Amino acid sequence: MQPELIEELQEKSALHYYESEEYILHVGDQMSFIPIILNGSIKVLRENNEGEELLLYYIEGGDTCAMTLQCCMRKSKSEVKALAIEPSLVLMIPIENMEIWMEKYPSWRAFILQSYHSRMMELLETIDAMAFMKLDERLLKYLIDQAKITGSLELSLTHQQIAEDLNSSRVVISRLLKQLELKGGIQLFRNKIVLSSI
DNA sequence: ACATTAAGTGATT
DNA sequence: AATCACTTAATGT
Numbered sequence: 001m002q003p004e005l006i007e008e009l010q011e012k013s014a015l016h017y018y019e020s021e022e023y024i025l026h027v028g029d030q031m032s033f034i035p036i037i038l039n040g041s042i043k044v045l046r047e048n049n050e051g052e053e054l055l056l057y058y059i060e061g062g063d064t065c066a067m068t069l070q071c072c073m074r075k076s077k078s079e080v081k082a083l084a085i086e087p088s089l090v091l092m093i094p095i096e097n098m099e100i101w102m103e104k105y106p107s108w109r110a111f112i113l114q115s116y117h118s119r120m121m122e123l124l125e126t127i128d129a130m131a132f133m134k135l136d137e138r139l140l141k142y143l144i145d146q147a148k149i150t151g152s153l154e155l156s157l158t159h160q161q162i163a164e165d166l167n168s169s170r171v172v173i174s175r176l177l178k179q180l181e182l183k184g185g186i187q188l189f190r191n192k193i194v195l196s197s198i
Numbered sequence: 199a200c201a202t203t204a205a206g207t208g209a210t211t
Numbered sequence: 212a213a214t215c216a217c218t219t220a221a222t223g224t
Contacts, residue, residue, distance in 0.1 A: 134212095135212070168212080168213085169212080169213055169214070171212095171213075171214075171215090172212060172213065172214095175212095190220080190221055190222085191221095
């Protein structure tokens with residue numbers, strides 16, 4: 001990135017710290033900032049009218065959420081919600097700077113487009129997973145993704161939370177996890193799942 | 199010791 | 212694969 005841009009970034013944007021499990025964004029929130037995740041990780045969820053959630057994708061260090069990019073440029077409200085899954089540092093950039101920087105800095109433009117593209121790819125991936133993969137495969141993928149994101153083979157998750165992310169029910173998840181444990185891929189504990197191999 | 203919450207299980211659709 | 216109804220186990224007060 002150009003040094004000038006970095007300077008402006010530091011000057012115009014605000015740094016925000018989020019605890020694990022803290023919401024960054026709710027459905028319907030008016031967007032006035034573009035978040036860039038510096039470190040930690042965020043998951044982005046879609047919510048239906050009954051308040052059920054579906055995991056869309058994760059955002060990690062150095063990325064932005066494509067959804068918010070859209071919302072910001074149209075000055076509309078958020079269609080998704082975002083939740084920190086570990087302590088995370090987020091850079092909040094006022095939307096006014098978006099358009100200006102898009103023209104002023106090629107590297108900013110490239111960053112936004114690149115980010116948009118990779119978010120899109122991840123969305124396609126989760127669509128594929130829902131359409132073509134059976135739940136047990138999806139679950140395994142979910143566990144592996146989660147391990148990658150948090151950088152740990154020990155996942156602090158309840159079966160209930162997993163069920164919510166995958167839009168399934170706890171009982172089903174419990175049973176599938178049990179099968180995985182019997183096959184030897186994972187070990188189950190209360191509030192914790194340990195992957196033995198990836 | 200009791201209540202609460204997470205996880206396991208059989209039966210039913 | 213989902214739901215119900217119930218049990219068992221772990222944890223907090």
